[in-house]
Amino acid sequence: SYLTNIHQLHSSPSLIICPTSLIGNWEKELQKFAPSLRVHVHYGPKRTSGYAFEKICESTDVVITTYQVALLDVELLKGFIWNSISLDEAQHVKNPQTKQARAIRQLQGRHKIALTGTPIENRLLELWSLFEFINPGYLGTINSFKNRFVAGIEKGEKPERTVELKALIQPFLLRRTKQDKNIARSLPDKQEQKEYIPLTAEQASLYQELVQGMLQETEEKTGFERKGMILQTLNKLKLLCNHPALYLKESAAKQTVRRSHKSEKIIELVESIRTQQESCLIFTQYIETGLMLQRTLEKEINEPVLFLHGSLSKEQRDEMVAQFQARKKAIFILSLRAGGTGLNLTAANHVIHFDRWWNPAVENQATDRAHRIGQNKFVHVHKFITRGTIEEKIDEVINQKQHLNNELIQGDQWVTELSNNELQELLAYRNE
Structure with missing residues (x-):
């Protein structure tokens, strides 16, 4: 529904980046719930590049690719202003200093969405990495975030920092849990x-x-x-x-x-x-x-x-x-x-x-x-x-x-x- 609606506003395609195992899942879900959208999978050794890829995007509504391909083809993908960029299992960019995370942060989109069931797997810095993709600069630089939040929250020394951080991120979170009555x-x-x-x-x-x-x-x-x-x-x-x-x-x-x-x-x-x-x-x-x-x-x-x-x-x-x-x-x-x-x-x-x-x-x-x-x-x-x-x-x-x-x-x-x-x-x- 979301992808269908935004494509009524802009003609450029949306980009979905996901693990390899989920490409087929996304194809089936789009076919089932948004059959009007034209989908192209950018993956594999025979994937298109350069002008051929640009031509495909002119007649495509949704491009699906993987995190590994996004790193390899970052120069190609960052040449577009995507209608939206959605990261599925977004914990793949949890480490902010990796080449993969840095590459994906270079991509331009009118909307950006990070989908994950584990926004924090090991360290609070992973939350910064997700927000740096969604809304660059919103949580400050990586060093200022460490000084302001990481030490105080992870060591339990400054509980007021937890309240402060929650207030900052809450407007950008859509969270569904198994405790939700409808679910x-x-x-x-x-x-x-x-x-x-x-x-x-x-x-x-x-x-x-x-x-x-x-x-x-x-x-x-x-x-x-x-x-x-x-x-x-x-x-x-x-x-x-x-x-x-x-x-x-x-x-x-x-x-x-x-x-x-x-x-x-x-x-x-x-x-x-x-x-x-x-x-x-x-x-x-x-x-x-x-x-x-x-x-x-x-x-x-x-x-x-x-x-x-x-x-x-x-x-x-x-x-x-x-x-x-x-x-x-x-x-x-x-x-x-x-x-x-x-x-x-x-x-x-x-x-x-x-x-x-x-x-x-x-x-x-x-x-x-x-x-x-x-x-x-x-x-x-x-x-x-x-x-x-x-x-x-x-x-x-x-x-x-x-x-x-x-x-x-x-x-x-x-x-x-x-x-x-x-x-x-x-x-x-x-x-x-």
């Missing part, structure tokens, strides 16, 4: 359930060995080297909690079910879901975990399993989504980065988080691929947590740190600031 009436109920799973003896031994080794090494490291080592160890611990073969970088043949209680649990749960003739989404942070789950489930459940990740082409992603929504396939694994936002996957009424993210806003966005308007079944959310490990500790921290954007923790960077004693307390394996 709530359109959605079925949702139940979240945490599945606590023990480590195997092999995993527990490797876990303790890895933590002790890191603590000894960080005693001798400082600055970025220490932070890098901690973050690297956290990733190793997460992979180890999924399956020891992933941490040890062993072949697929050694990724046997019995070596990981998480693997046993996912098979048990998916078998139960399929017995009820229901469908599920399974989210993981890691491509290697997704590939392992795909192989394991296809073998144990004896049916094909989809896996959407960032290395796939647009056509492959679109085909997977279409097959799942048409209920031709019932088990859909998605990497959290590639499939955790934007997609409509209402054919699923179970969502499984195989490994946990640091930020509940990101997890909630992924869950909302199924729990969204168009869903007519009760949605059951399962969150896997390995007992006594970093996963259980992080779950506790997530529940405590809900102070920014209602649901925010400082990504995983806050862990790198801990002392060795605090790290030991956070990471130590507890075998109650």
